[in-house]
Amino acid sequence: MSDTHTEQASQQAELQKRLWAIANDLRGNMDASEFRNYILGLIFYRFLSERVQQYANQLLGHDEMTFADAYADEDVRDDLVEEITNALGFFIEPSALFDAMIDHIQKGNFDVEMLQDSITEVQSSTIGKESEGDFKGLFEDMDLSSTRLGNTVAARSELIAKVMMNLADIDFHENELQIDVLGDAYEYLIGQFAATAGKKAGEFYTPQQVSKVLSQLVTLGKEEVPTVYDPTMGSGSLLLRVGDYAKVAEYYGQELNGTTYNLARMNMLMHGINYSRFDLQQGDTLENDRFPDKTFDAVVANPPYSANWDPAGKLDDERFRKYGKTAPKSKADFAFVEHMLYHLKPTGTMAVVLPHGVLFRGAAEGKIRQYMIEHDNVLDAVIGMPANLFYGTSIPTVVLVFKKNRDRDDIFFIDASKEFEKGKNQNNLTDENVAKIVETYKSRKDVDKLAHDATLDEIKENEFNLNIPRYVDTFEPEPPVDVDKLVADIQSTDEQIDKLQSEFSGMLNDLEGKTPDAQAQLTKIKELFKNE
Incomplete structure (x- = not known):
């Protein structure tokens, strides 16, 4: 350094x-x-x-x-x-x-x-x-x-x-x-x-190391990213992190919570981003899209997990129409993904953090997932993250990377669930963990117990279920049992028990007859010992 x-x-x-x-x-x-x-x-x-x-x-x-x-x-x-x-x-x-x-x-x-x-x-x-x-x-x-x-x-x-x-x-x-x-x-x-904010913390802050992963994924191979957008920007930390890895001309974001929205604007200015270079809006992204006609070179987000939303009438909305189904009322995860894809430029890259359920839940979510993979061919990678990384929740999460106009139809899987350093209250990604995740994605090669490049046929065989263990085998076999040693250990343990029983009986005999009360207690102990 x-x-x-x-x-x-x-x-x-x-x-x-x-x-x-x-x-x-x-x-x-x-x-x-x-x-x-x-x-x-x-x-x-x-x-x-x-x-x-x-x-x-x-x-x-x-x-x-x-x-x-x-x-x-x-x-x-x-x-x-x-x-x-x-x-x-x-x-x-x-x-x-x-x-x-x-x-x-x-x-x-x-x-x-x-x-x-x-x-x-x-x-x-x-x-x-x-x-x-x-x-x-x-x-x-x-x-x-x-x-x-x-x-x-x-x-x-x-x-x-x-x-x-x-x-x-x-x-x-x-x-x-x-x-x-x-x-x-x-x-x-x-x-x-x-x-210190408990469950509500995730509403306004994405841990810096997680932000580094998403930011590097959407800027790989790019010196400049003219526009970046976060539809659930919180305090703006994820948006700002993108600017650490590529030259960003303009920042865009939307946030529902008023207090957090104010924090994001302050955060931008505190990082030397002139007011003319950012456009941050307050409002419900799914209900009131403040950038209806804009598309962006990079899109990043850590939306609220499995949030409630109102899907009524949403199939009339251009963002959701083509999928034929809407995300469930109690799980808006795919609604956020659809919104983000709508705002992604054809040449752009998008990375989003979501709960693992988006990989395998069926019904409407299964249909949406299949459409994105089979029809649109936009899902580029699935990266399983460690548990307990985020403030306010201990659940493990997954990072999905999307690209439009792909010239391939595979999906690259990474199981990074063990890539962390244990902290006092949370697990942490080290710089080495971050680098390993990004480099693995960049190389796009199979790595035993870490990564697998799955073909579309494999995805179809699994009926578009993207649960990571189906593609990356991290099973560690138990070491073979040495039967001879096990038998010898059991015999040795039995001999130790016999020896201790003999010594205990001797001590009881030494004490026998000392007093009537002692005699009665010893008799009880002998009976218990015999039963055992």
Whole structure:
């Protein structure tokens, strides 16, 4: 590892450690998932403030005029505001910057209403601009009037001031890598909160190592992926991971949960993705497709497993019509797959995480699966993942890889269920595990007890049942039994028992007759021993 990467890793680890310590120390009795909205919101507000300050300094160059001076100058102000807003998508005036709030705290005249006004101004600055939709309601989950922070304005102000002072003590500018480091630290916090959120955690976070697998699968052999889409994007971590392996021009996503949708937009900006490069929408993907006419070069998703949905009338929907059947009301898994395939470009690649049931369940799901394989020929690979990888569920999952316009009709199976490192609460994929899965898929060769390239005839013989053990035999035979040794061991054990029985009888005889009570007890013991 290079010195630069070592420095970045060290900086990142220290930043993550300190941020999580702040979250734990200051949330008090508040539920972690609730406090998440405050600490992540405040980190994000500091980030926005510093982006404005830095850009203003660049504009002013070597002039002696500071940002505050320029803003105070009526001849300069309007042009300054317009330039910054057009570039960043928002504006924060000097008196409302994070550092200005810190100054108020140090002088003892800060209150949360002052902060609330400043945050409101961020959104107001985008009204009528191209970025308005990207910032609308962005801070609505950071309710500074909530009594959960304190019963009075003073109490709420005191708690928020403590959080802000702790954040102010962290230097985000140690080197030029701060954007990546800060963005990754922000995502680390999202993951840590997910680890404490129980069953609902899977709604907003896909573990980073799983995201790496999907992202590498859809970018293999590509330096550029113009567009990437996640129909159930959660906090956006999976979308962002694709950008680690290929140059992405535009990010698209949809998310049902409002709080999680806000997290995703913050996450994008925290990773240095300009508002003009992402289009994230809120809503039910299956009921209200916000990108009805768009197709994408890469599609990735970790949708809610076996979710309820309303299939009524869906065969009139272009996304689902051709399959002739709809996914069951209580299992929307294939509905998400159909939606994703509809939005995949002919030259694109798609990877989705699903429960194993999609491989073998019958009825409508069996018909849909058969159509995708036999008629459309879009299923490229089936990769069985280890159990207990995800927050909120311990079930094993499967990654399905889809491609359109394939020039082959085989399906490549990988059983990666044993490719993990056991953790305290969850199993983890190591970088080596991830690399092995991706390289196995890339080579597309049979590997004993790991991978098999199944022909269409094999799939048909199994009646389109894709259960992985039908194609990858991982059975480990028991070692042969040494009968002679087993007999010798039994004889030796019998001799030991006889010896112990003899010694025990001798001890009983030594004690016999000592007292009437002892005699009675010994008689009982002998009878029991004889019966045994």
